Amino acid sequence: MELDAACREWHERWMQRMNYHCPGRAHYLQLIAHTIAARAQGQPVKLLDLGCGSGAFCSAALQQIPSCEIVAVDASAKSLLVGKTLWGQERIRWIESDLLSAELFASLPARSFDVVFTGWTLHEIGSDELPALYRNCFELLKPGGQLFNFDFMLRGDPEEQRYLNEITRADIPQDWRAFDDSFVAEFLPGYVAPSSSRPNRGQHAVELHRQALLAAGFSAVEERFRHLHQSLLVATK
Numbered sequence: 001m002e003l004d005a006a007c008r009e010w011h012e013r014w015m016q017r018m019n020y021h022c023p024g025r026a027h028y029l030q031l032i033a034h035t036i037a038a039r040a041q042g043q044p045v046k047l048l049d050l051g052c053g054s055g056a057f058c059s060a061a062l063q064q065i066p067s068c069e070i071v072a073v074d075a076s077a078k079s080l081l082v083g084k085t086l087w088g089q090e091r092i093r094w095i096e097s098d099l100l101s102a103e104l105f106a107s108l109p110a111r112s113f114d115v116v117f118t119g120w121t122l123h124e125i126g127s128d129e130l131p132a133l134y135r136n137c138f139e140l141l142k143p144g145g146q147l148f149n150f151d152f153m154l155r156g157d158p159e160e161q162r163y164l165n166e167i168t169r170a171d172i173p174q175d176w177r178a179f180d181d182s183f184v185a186e187f188l189p190g191y192v193a194p195s196s197s198r199p200n201r202g203q204h205a206v207e208l209h210r211q212a213l214l215a216a217g218f219s220a221v222e223e224r225f226r227h228l229h230q231s232l233l234v235a236t237k
């Protein structure tokens with residue numbers, strides 16, 4: 001298979017797989033990008049996507065925000081290869097890095113971003129690591145800039161618990177692993193997946209995120225919407 005076609009299939013399978021965890025996710029990504037575009041009122045938008053994966057949000061942002069420029073960061077060279085191949089490098093700068101690396105934040109200019117977006121990623125970060133990460137994001141945002149975090153977050157309500165029980169039994173496609181292995185063997189031989197074994201990772205409470213964001217200096221933190229066991233938090237500098 002050609003690289004282009006293989007990347008398209010990888011991304012489509014990834015989107016299907018993620019849809020089990022967040023039904024309607026493609027729609028939510030478009031909605032968030034649309035919200036950012038509406039607030040920008042035609043002005044250029046500089047956007048940072050933390051844990052960009054293969055660029056699900058980058059693609060929505062390119063469609064919805066005509067004048068956006070994106071810095072997209074992920075630890076996985078595989079996801080970045082897919083993203084670069086599908087969405088290009090003209091308006092997106094792809095960076096392979098750990099989100100907790102001090103060098104990453106030192107390399108990006110302070111107060112230069114209008115928006116930081118992160119989707120379905122910060123549950124992979126330890127609860128004790130969130131405050132420093134949020135402080136770094138705060139430093140990178142312009143005054144009035146906003147951080148959007150859409151992720152699995154717990155509130156402890158019965159509806160959430162019922163859904164979590166159902167999804168652990170859900171029929172997630174099993175052929176994903178075989179396809180992913182053949183993609184790596186063909187296009188990234190020797191690829192080693194980044195380790196995800198951080199202490200205290202998991203689905204953090206909405207309140208834990210809110211407190212860490214306020215402690216980082218954000219003046220307002222709003223839970224814009226809740227979908228099953230996921231929340232969109234928007235924090236304004």
Ligand SMILES: C[S@@+](CC[C@H](N)C(=O)[O-])C[C@H]1O[C@@H](n2cnc3c(N)ncnc32)[C@H](O)[C@@H]1O
Pocket residue numbers: 018050051052053054055056057073074075076079097098099100118119120121124125194
């Ligand atoms: C569930 S995926 C979501 C990807 C993408 N945001 C999306 O919605 O399709 C989580 C992503 O976060 C990345 N990630 C997790 N922990 C990371 C870390 N400490 N540093 C950089 N990337 C990380 C993973 O490589 C993966 O691409």
